[in-house]
Amino acid sequence: MSILIFADQAQGKIKKAALEAIQYGAKVAEQLGTTATALVLGPVEASELVALGNYGAQKVLHAADTRLHEVESIVYTKVIAEAAGKEGSMVIIFPHNFDGKAVAPRVAARLKAGLVSGAISYPDTANGFVVKKNVFSGKAFANINITSDIKVIAIIPNTFPVAPGTATAAVEAFAPAINDADFKVKVVKTETVSGDIPLTEAEIIVSGGRGLKGPENWGILEDLAKALGAATASSRPVADAGWRPHHEHVGQTGLTVRPNLYVAIGISGAIQHLAGVNGSKVIVVINKDPEAPFFKAADYGIVGDAFEVVPALTQAVKKFKEA
Amino acid sequence: MKILVCISKTPDTTAKIAFTDNNTKFNEAGVQFIINPYDEWYALVRALELKETIGADVHLITVGGADCDPVIRKALALGGDEAFRINADSADSYYIASQIAAHAKDKQYDIILTGKETIDYNGSGIGGMVAELLELPYVSIAAKFDLNGTVATVNREIEGGEEVCEVSLPVVVSCQKGMAEARIPNMRGIMAARTKPLTVAEPAAADTLTTVVSFELPPAKAGVKLISPDNMDELVKLLHEEAKVI
Numbered sequence: 001m002s003i004l005i006f007a008d009q010a011q012g013k014i015k016k017a018a019l020e021a022i023q024y025g026a027k028v029a030e031q032l033g034t035t036a037t038a039l040v041l042g043p044v045e046a047s048e049l050v051a052l053g054n055y056g057a058q059k060v061l062h063a064a065d066t067r068l069h070e071v072e073s074i075v076y077t078k079v080i081a082e083a084a085g086k087e088g089s090m091v092i093i094f095p096h097n098f099d100g101k102a103v104a105p106r107v108a109a110r111l112k113a114g115l116v117s118g119a120i121s122y123p124d125t126a127n128g129f130v131v132k133k134n135v136f137s138g139k140a141f142a143n144i145n146i147t148s149d150i151k152v153i154a155i156i157p158n159t160f161p162v163a164p165g166t167a168t169a170a171v172e173a174f175a176p177a178i179n180d181a182d183f184k185v186k187v188v189k190t191e192t193v194s195g196d197i198p199l200t201e202a203e204i205i206v207s208g209g210r211g212l213k214g215p216e217n218w219g220i221l222e223d224l225a226k227a228l229g230a231a232t233a234s235s236r237p238v239a240d241a242g243w244r245p246h247h248e249h250v251g252q253t254g255l256t257v258r259p260n261l262y263v264a265i266g267i268s269g270a271i272q273h274l275a276g277v278n279g280s281k282v283i284v285v286i287n288k289d290p291e292a293p294f295f296k297a298a299d300y301g302i303v304g305d306a307f308e309v310v311p312a313l314t315q316a317v318k319k320f321k322e323a
Numbered sequence: 324m325k326i327l328v329c330i331s332k333t334p335d336t337t338a339k340i341a342f343t344d345n346n347t348k349f350n351e352a353g354v355q356f357i358i359n360p361y362d363e364w365y366a367l368v369r370a371l372e373l374k375e376t377i378g379a380d381v382h383l384i385t386v387g388g389a390d391c392d393p394v395i396r397k398a399l400a401l402g403g404d405e406a407f408r409i410n411a412d413s414a415d416s417y418y419i420a421s422q423i424a425a426h427a428k429d430k431q432y433d434i435i436l437t438g439k440e441t442i443d444y445n446g447s448g449i450g451g452m453v454a455e456l457l458e459l460p461y462v463s464i465a466a467k468f469d470l471n472g473t474v475a476t477v478n479r480e481i482e483g484g485e486e487v488c489e490v491s492l493p494v495v496v497s498c499q500k501g502m503a504e505a506r507i508p509n510m511r512g513i514m515a516a517r518t519k520p521l522t523v524a525e526p527a528a529a530d531t532l533t534t535v536v537s538f539e540l541p542p543a544k545a546g547v548k549l550i551s552p553d554n555m556d557e558l559v560k561l562l563h564e565e566a567k568v569i
Contacts, residue, residue: 004535010481010482017480032560034569037387050441058346068353070486073451073454073460073461073462073463074460077455082411086367088549097482098464098479098480098481098482099481101439101447101451101463101464102451102463102464102479103451103463104448104451105416105420105446105447105448105449105450105451105452106451106452106454106461107450107454108416108417108448108532109417109451109456110418110419110455111453112532113532114417114532114533115417115448115452115532115533115534117445117446117447117448118445118447128536130536131444132539134442135445135538136443136445137437137442137445138541139340139540139541140538140539140540140541141339141340141538141539141540141541142444142533142535142536142537142538143535143536143537143538143539144533144534144536145449145533145534145535146380146529146532146533147531147532147534148532148533159468159503161497174548181502181522182492184494185460185461185462185477185488185489185490185494186478186488186489187486187487187488188476188487188488188489189411189486189487190481190484190485190486190487191484191485191486191487192481192483192484192485193483193484197483198482198483198512199483201482204568204569206388214512222539228569230560239435239500243324245502246466246501247480247484247485249500251478252336252360252442253336253360253361253442253500256502257447260561261566261568261569271336272336272337275336277459278541281330281566282566282567282568284558284562284564285547295547296544297494297544298544299544299545299547299566300545300548300550300558300561300562301548301549301560302550302551302552303549303552304552305552309555310550311381311553312552312553313555313558313559314554316555316558316559317559317569318554318557319556319559320556320560320563320569321391
């Protein structure tokens with residue numbers, strides 16, 4: 001009865017959110033006195049698989065079938081359910097990223113397992129099996145008791161620590177029963193924004209709002225992001241105005257992010273925006289209006305003109321990095 | 324063409340979040356309720372656009388008590404043809420998905436649309452669960468949905484980009500920004516909605532697999548530390564030494 005962790009990959013690389021899920025699963029395994037098995041679907045190098053031991057997986061089940069390279073929810077669900085049956089897994093862990101959201105609910109329904117998605121705590125087994133999750137778009141938390149025999153938990157990326165050790169995992173080839181007819185959704189094209197750090201995985205995010213006055217002024221923000229090694233994001237009005245692509249929109253109706261550092265430039269901090277970012281560990285707000293509501297949610301604030309403050313901050317960061 | 328749109332009632336995005344009954348219930352006092360924005364702006368409006376361009380019957384379904392009726396009437400006012408309310412109160416996504424699947428089972432829907440998540444429970448599970456229970460293909464978190472006969476082209480969000488997918492109907496799709504332009508109901512729609520059919524049905528037998536034990540509010544922030552705009556070296560130092568984030 002090992003803990004099964006769905007460790008998703010992109011272009012043969014195990015995603016950071018998946019490593020977090022493995023480490024989370026290993027901790028749950030320890031808690032429940034069992035072992036952790038990571039399940040990897042699609043072609044991935046053997047060395048990459050063995051290295052998952054560093055994150056606490058005792059075993060890696062690897063289905064190398066090239067047809068599994070992209071997520072097809074019907075197929076993935078079949079494969080994960082088969083792996084769970086084989087391993088006798090009563091707890092299945094997913095990263096709550098795009099792949100996890102595509103597959104975890106299907107797996108839960110198939111196995112008749114209670115699902116907690118957006119989990120931010122380890123299970124508390126003192127009285128049932130209680131997991132804390134984000135609700136009201138990050139404005140509150142709920143403690144949810146999973147009452148079914150099999151339990152599915154999808155954890156929010158960048159919430160649980162990753163501290164790799166030096167163990168190796170036993171890799172076992174896995175040939176699940178799938179056939180071509182199961183592939184109903186076919187990926188015809190993948191469009192990725194090259195060179196960008198995915199926002200949901202970013203450790204530092206620099207985000208701009210209407211205070212930047214126009215898309216032509218995004219250069220100062222991008223310079224700061226580059227100096228910090230950060231991803232860039234925007235508020236909703238900016239995305240709605242078409243200044244920035246909509247996949248950069250952070251907030252209640254956009255992406256929810258939890259970086260270590262969120263730098264908000266010229267964003268007033270409407271409640272809907274805060275909902276998407278208040279899981280950030282540290283928030284820096286740069287705004288010329290000292291009454292901007294965002295300052296109430298900030299750890300560090302600078303009341304000043306973004307067009308002066310941001311380049312000065314970029315210089316200070318560069319100086320620090322070079323030192 | 325028959326389309327089913329799943330509708331959830333949620334507190335308004337600006338609602339104050341507070342709890343009662345020893346932190347076990349959401350405090351509804353003074354809160355305005357709306358159609359979950361993802362359900363309305365993207366799932367419902369995309370269904371209406373399809374209805375206008377290729378012709379379709381747009382059915383709406385919600386799982387909830389009579390307090391959901393104003394919200395479902397608004398969805399009818401926007402252009403839905405017929406609504407179903409499954410009279411049950413639950414926060415468990417498996418239970419809710421089971422109700423929707425039980426309703427949809429014999430109705431031959433070509434497309435079932437949901438929002439990508441609700442803004443209250445943020446479960447993002449209903450679409451995938453309904454798809455599994457009905458054994459239908461599922462495309463999650465879609466920003467675009469086009470039809471060519473009975474083949475849909477759907478753009479699904481992935482980390483740092485999009486996948487363009489093709490799938491034959493019937494299909495379940497969860498919708499997000501990009502799908503459609505938000506609309507507001509007009510007077511004609513509001514008048515028409517009053518007489519459109521809203522069928523209340525008792526729930527099918529289904530299990531509840533999770534229960535809410537309690538709610539919590541996040542701890543208040545300690546307060547902002549203000550730094551002079553002329554002293555960015557100080558900010559960098561604090562971020563490195565105090566906050567330890569760079």
